[in-house]
Amino acid sequence: MIEWLRVNWLSIAVPVLVFFGVFFISLWLRRIVYSALERWLKERRAEIGKIAISITKNPFLHWLLILGLYIALQVSVLAPQWKSLGGKILASIFIAYFGWILIRLSREFIYLYLNKAKAPDRAIIATTSITQVTIIVVGVLILLELWGAPMAPILIAVVAAIVVAILVLRDVFPGMLFSFQLTQGRQIKSGDFIRLESGEEGYVEEITWRNTQIKTLDGNTIIIPNTKLVKTTIINYGKPVKITTEPFRFSTRLHLKELTGLKASNLSQLVSRLKEVPDAVIYYHTHSFLEEYQFLTPEPANDFALWVKEALGYEILAERLASIDTFEFPTIGALRQRIIGVIQDFLAGVTNEREAPQDNEFHFIKSIDVVLPTPYVAHDLQEFIDILRKISINSLYFHIFEAKLRLQRGTNDFSIWLEDCLGEKELAEQVARLDPYNYTLENLRETVIQLCKEKL
Amino acid sequence: MRRASAKASKVNIRDYEPIVGRSYIEELRMLADKLSGKTMQNINSTFVGGGVAEILSHLVPLLNQLGIDTRWRIITGETQFFEVTKKFHNALHGKIEHISDNDFALFLETTEKNLSDLDFPGDILFIHDPQPAALISKKKDIGGKWIWRCHIDISHPDSKVWQFLKQYIVNYDAVVFSSPNFVQELPIRQFFAPPSIDPLSDKNKELLPESIDAILAKYGLTRDKPMILQVSRFDRLKDPLGVIQAFELVKKNFACQLVLAGGTASDDPESQEVLEEVRERARGNPDIHILSMPPESDIDIDALQTAATIIMQKSLREGFALTITEALWKAKPVVASAVGGIPLQIRNKFTGLLCHSVEGAAYALRQLLSNPDYGHWLGHNGREHVRQHFLITREIKDYLLMVLALERNEDIIYL
Numbered sequence: 001m002i003e004w005l006r007v008n009w010l011s012i013a014v015p016v017l018v019f020f021g022v023f024f025i026s027l028w029l030r031r032i033v034y035s036a037l038e039r040w041l042k043e044r045r046a047e048i049g050k051i052a053i054s055i056t057k058n059p060f061l062h063w064l065l066i067l068g069l070y071i072a073l074q075v076s077v078l079a080p081q082w083k084s085l086g087g088k089i090l091a092s093i094f095i096a097y098f099g100w101i102l103i104r105l106s107r108e109f110i111y112l113y114l115n116k117a118k119a120p121d122r123a124i125i126a127t128t129s130i131t132q133v134t135i136i137v138v139g140v141l142i143l144l145e146l147w148g149a150p151m152a153p154i155l156i157a158v159v160a161a162i163v164v165a166i167l168v169l170r171d172v173f174p175g176m177l178f179s180f181q182l183t184q185g186r187q188i189k190s191g192d193f194i195r196l197e198s199g200e201e202g203y204v205e206e207i208t209w210r211n212t213q214i215k216t217l218d219g220n221t222i223i224i225p226n227t228k229l230v231k232t233t234i235i236n237y238g239k240p241v242k243i244t245t246e247p248f249r250f251s252t253r254l255h256l257k258e259l260t261g262l263k264a265s266n267l268s269q270l271v272s273r274l275k276e277v278p279d280a281v282i283y284y285h286t287h288s289f290l291e292e293y294q295f296l297t298p299e300p301a302n303d304f305a306l307w308v309k310e311a312l313g314y315e316i317l318a319e320r321l322a323s324i325d326t327f328e329f330p331t332i333g334a335l336r337q338r339i340i341g342v343i344q345d346f347l348a349g350v351t352n353e354r355e356a357p358q359d360n361e362f363h364f365i366k367s368i369d370v371v372l373p374t375p376y377v378a379h380d381l382q383e384f385i386d387i388l389r390k391i392s393i394n395s396l397y398f399h400i401f402e403a404k405l406r407l408q409r410g411t412n413d414f415s416i417w418l419e420d421c422l423g424e425k426e427l428a429e430q431v432a433r434l435d436p437y438n439y440t441l442e443n444l445r446e447t448v449i450q451l452c453k454e455k456l
Numbered sequence: 457m458r459r460a461s462a463k464a465s466k467v468n469i470r471d472y473e474p475i476v477g478r479s480y481i482e483e484l485r486m487l488a489d490k491l492s493g494k495t496m497q498n499i500n501s502t503f504v505g506g507g508v509a510e511i512l513s514h515l516v517p518l519l520n521q522l523g524i525d526t527r528w529r530i531i532t533g534e535t536q537f538f539e540v541t542k543k544f545h546n547a548l549h550g551k552i553e554h555i556s557d558n559d560f561a562l563f564l565e566t567t568e569k570n571l572s573d574l575d576f577p578g579d580i581l582f583i584h585d586p587q588p589a590a591l592i593s594k595k596k597d598i599g600g601k602w603i604w605r606c607h608i609d610i611s612h613p614d615s616k617v618w619q620f621l622k623q624y625i626v627n628y629d630a631v632v633f634s635s636p637n638f639v640q641e642l643p644i645r646q647f648f649a650p651p652s653i654d655p656l657s658d659k660n661k662e663l664l665p666e667s668i669d670a671i672l673a674k675y676g677l678t679r680d681k682p683m684i685l686q687v688s689r690f691d692r693l694k695d696p697l698g699v700i701q702a703f704e705l706v707k708k709n710f711a712c713q714l715v716l717a718g719g720t721a722s723d724d725p726e727s728q729e730v731l732e733e734v735r736e737r738a739r740g741n742p743d744i745h746i747l748s749m750p751p752e753s754d755i756d757i758d759a760l761q762t763a764a765t766i767i768m769q770k771s772l773r774e775g776f777a778l779t780i781t782e783a784l785w786k787a788k789p790v791v792a793s794a795v796g797g798i799p800l801q802i803r804n805k806f807t808g809l810l811c812h813s814v815e816g817a818a819y820a821l822r823q824l825l826s827n828p829d830y831g832h833w834l835g836h837n838g839r840e841h842v843r844q845h846f847l848i849t850r851e852i853k854d855y856l857l858m859v860l861a862l863e864r865n866e867d868i869i870y871l
Contacts, residue, residue, distance in 0.1 A: 252483055256857040259639040259646040280867040292845065359611060359795075363636035365648060368861050369868045372486050392479035406868070 011077040019072035026064040034060075051108045059101050066094050092143055099139035106131040119209035130165060137161075188212075188236055193382075196224070197233040237382050244421040248384060248414075250376040250391055253398035255369050257284070262364040265356045267312065270304070271343050277364050279332040283406050284367035286326055286335060290437065291397070302326070303362075304339060311356040317346045327435045331408055369406075371398065381422065385452050393441040400436050400444065412436075414448065427455045467514075467656045469521045475655050476849050484849065487856045488522035490871050494859070495525040497578030497600075501541065501587035503530055504751040505719065506689065507651060507778045508584050508607050514654040514848050515855070522852070529576055531588045533566040541587045542726055544621070547614035548586065549693055549773040560620060567591060580859050583628075592627045601862050604631045607651060608775040609796035611637045629862055634776040635797040647858055650800055652851035653781045653842070658754035660785055663762055671759035675715075675747055682712045682765035682825060687757055687779045689718050690731040690748070695770045695793075697737055698814050700744060702770065705818035707743065710825045717747040717760055761786050766824050766831065770817050774798055781846045784808070784838030789831035791820040801846065807838040 005012070034057060041049035073086045107128050114124045137158055145151060188194055188204055194214065195201035202216035212229050214222045260281060264270040274282070285303040301322045309318035320342050329335040347353075356362070376391060378384035388396075399413035409416060411432045419428035430451050436444050473481050496519060502509050512528050519526035533541075540559040547553040567590040574591075577598060583591055584605045595602050604625055610618065610633075622642075625631060630645040639646055653660055672678065684703060688694040696716050703714040716734060719727075731748055738744040749756060761767060767783035767790050774796035781801060783790050790808035792798045802808035809820040824831045844850075860869060 252486075254483060254487065254853055254857055256854060256861055257636075257648040258861070259633065259636055259648050261639050261641060261646060263639070278867065293841075359637055361637075363639060365636060366867065368857070368866075370487070370857055370860055371868060371870045372483070372490075373871075374482075374486070390479065392477065392483055394483065395479070 008077075015072035015076040018075050019068040022071050023064055023068040026067060027061070030060055030064065047112060048109060051112070052105060055104050055108065056101060059097060062097065063094060066090050066097075088146055091146055095139055095142055095146070099135050102135050103132050106135065114209060123209065188234065193237040195235045195237070196229075200224075244379055244417070246417075246421040248378040248417045248421070250374045250378070250387060250395050251371055251398055252374050252392055252395040253369050253371050253402055254394060255367050258366040258368050260364045260366055263361040264364075265361045266353045267308070267314075267317075267343055267347050267350070268353060270308075270362060271340055271347070273362075273364055274336060274340050274343075278366060279336075279406070280366045280368070281364050282332050282336045282339075284365050286339075287367075287401065288365075290401075302339075304343075307356075307362045308343075311360040311362070312354045314346070314354070317343065320346065325435075325437075326405070327437050329405065330410065332405060335405070369402070381424070381452055381456055385449055385456070388445060388449050388452070393445070396441055396445055424455060427451060467517070467654075469518055471656055472847075472849050476843065476847060480849060484522060484852060484856070487853065487860075488519075488524055491856060491859060492523050494579040495527070495577060496580045496582065496855075496859075497576050498526065498528045498582045498584065499531065499576065499588045499591060500528075500584035501531055501533075501538070503528075507776070510657075510659075510778070511651055511848070511851065512584070514657060515851060518848065518852055519855070524856075527576070527578070529574070531566070531570040531591070532573075533570075533587075536562055537566040538587075544586050544617050545608060546693070547617040548608055548610045548621075550609075550612035550614065551693070551773070553614065553617075555614075555617060564590065567593075582855070586621055589621055590624045592624050595627060601630075601859065602628045603858060603862075604628045606631060606633055606638065609635070609638060609773045610640065611635075611796070630858065632858065635800055637796070645862070647854075647861075649851065649854040649858070650797060650846060651776050651778060651781075652846050652848045653778055653785060654848045655785060659758050660782060661758065663755070663759055667755075668759045668763050671756050672763055674756075675745065675760075677713070677715065677745060677760075677763075679763060681743070682710070683715055683760075683763060684712055684766050684768060684821060685715045685717065685760055685764035686768040686770065687717045687761065687782075688769065688771070688777075690727045690734060692726075692730055693771060693773045694718075695772050696730070696734045698772075698817070699768055699770045700734070700737055701814045702768075702817035702821060703744065704741075705815070706821045706825065709822065712765070712825065713743045713745065715745045715747060715760060715764070717749055717757065719749045719751055719753065757782075761788065764788060766791060766821060768792065768817065768821075769798065770811070770814075771795055771798070777801070780808075781842055784835070784846075785842045787832075787835035787839040789824050789834045790838065791817055791824065793817075801838075801841070803841075806834070807841045808834055 034053065037049065037053060041053070070087060070090045073083055073090070076083070078086070110128050110131060111124060114127060119127075141151070141154060141158070144154065188207070190204050190206060192204045193202070194204060200214065200216070200222050202214040202220075202222065205213040205215050205221070207213075207226075209226075211223050211225050214224065216222060260277065262273050262277065264273050288303055289301050289306065302324070305318045305321035308314045308321060321339065324335070324338055324342065326335060329338070374391065374395060376387045376395075378387050401412075403409045403413040403416075404411055415428040415432040418424040418431065431448055434444070434447060439447060469481060469484070498512055498516060500508050500512065503513075516526050516528045540555070540563050543553040543555050543559065544563070547555060567588075570588070571591060571594055574594075576594075579600050581600055581602045582605050583589060583602065585607055589604060592602055592604075618640075622640075626643055628644055630647055631640075631642065632647045632649050633639060634648075634650050636648050639648075655661075669679075677683070684706075686694070686696065686699050688696075690696065696718075699716060700714065703712075706712065716738075718731075731746075735746050738746050747760075761783055764783075765788075767780070767788045769777045769780045769783075769790065769792040771777060771793050772795065774793070776797035777792065780790055780792055780798060784801060784807065790802060791811060792802050792808060794802075794804075794810040794812055799810065802810050804810040809823065811817040811820050824834075860871070
């Protein structure tokens, strides 16, 4: 025996060394790979990864042992038929072991995801069973192939079984798949406020394995099949938005210029007319320039200032009139008194009044407003922003300029709604503090939107 | 009386959305809905030539698309009738004209004839300019709201003609003027609504450079020198001779060319005479081009305006001057007289340059020829000003608002 070992020690030592070499190198590789995997999973908190590691870590060691044995066998001096037999046995052990681990993994994954998707127990059991049977069948087929058994009748039987399974579960699988897609893609989750392309909107209550339930603002529940949900455009507003006690109904205002027939050719006549004309005239002449040139750099001038400068040549008075801050005044009456006061103060120092050249008289014009309701209604701040982007500048003008001064609401309509109906006091004050006379209308729109977005 | 042919408009109201914004068109629809079921009748004196016919040819189909049954008819008359109305037109502009009792009698006789011929039902009747103004006699028979739409400058009308017309005007429900300066002492409501242009018409759409060059070649024009252009009817009130004088002053220092392009209208028998005077005055100057164009030359006019360096409108009297609106829409620097409704479009040194004399016009031309960037800036401002206030969509809005305002006598009307 000793003699035999002395003669053949190399034939034994080589396979043993190869076995241990392969085993230790694989062990080292396993350590590096699993450490990296664990670090990666720690950062992402992926539950599925943790399960996979805990289930495969030890079996992986056993697979390496089998691999080492297989390679050692192949480098040994055994006869080829023994090598082949040994190889098949090792391969069969590996396939059986791998299949068993695969069954454990699939069972854990299915429980994890179908529970999240709120699938019923029977669906979980059915899915688990089908997966296990599929793995076993595939494993057996591979083993039979390995040991040289006839495959054709077995394959036909397997394909037939798969077709039957697909037909039976054709309605169930797409929904499950989509619920998986929705939850795992983190596109929507319970509690999100969403709006669908078709107009339905509300809070996501539950995402089950077949459908998603949405609670609308008026308390109804909409049940949408997941198969439909993944095919439509969804706006996800994320965290719940504050719902208003009363929606904001946007109106718009179109105006017509009516000639009063009154005119002035000097300052005395201007003051006299200013005392008698209706508020609609004062409003027109303090806002027409802003409307006419709203697309360019704002110039908060009023028509009176322009006329005294261009027609009468009173530069100082023009400057005083132009510097009247319309935003300060709560009523047109108060604004009128200030304009009259400024002109009268100036007139006190004038000895010879200038007359406007022919065709340069001041013509008093009245603004006739027609106020129309629009189809736009905002129920929350996000909707308010969306609508603000698309309303006309006439609508914006109405709710900001007209509401405060002409309709004497104290401030603009937006601030009133934000505070009274949405409880957004701070935002309401920020919007109310904006001096609209120092913005172009488009800039004003953007500024209000920006303030609202910051709040969101 | 003839009615407008039922030629379908190729333009859809939706086509204006990219120009004025979708919300603007939405608002027009909302407004029109409030007047659905009503019939709007428009009556003037010509289907072709001049600003009124041009506005109506675009306005009528669009109002119909908005759901308002809108019709357009013209009154008919002999040449003598239009000679009298031309005198009225000039007199209302302040020009001294000899108008005899026979002229007034002829005016009334033709009106009577049209009244007996016509059948023009309508809930709202817009009567345009003085020619059909006396049709108001029919109001007691057919009812409805009657609005006299005055497109001309009547800031200094001849008293005799105005008093004659006024006895009819006071029976209207309202009048509409193109400028606040035209306001009169009347016991009825007076609205201010400037006219407008159609950005999608042949006269205003964008042309390819090759098309422009081909059209210029057709008239023997080249782009080798800056082009100063005035487009207007050959009418003394447009002061074509003054334009030539201003050009001659500028020509001393700048290589440039002048194009006076215009046509004649069937209701203006004087225009041929003026055209001959202008040709005579320009004779011998190869840089002055006088182009007499037929009414259907919209694309040619578009090409000329697009190719022009500076556009002039040196009118002595002017209702509004839509040629200025067209020029501004093409972002061209404009030099124009500060008369009539022109200052509504040209805010001096902001959307163009205003002048009061031949010398003033020449000075403004020199400024623009020496400073092209300044001209571009004025042109850009002018285009935005037109977009906001002088496009046909705004005029449609004003027409609809006027009807609503006549139904409710309030300063703020909630619908």
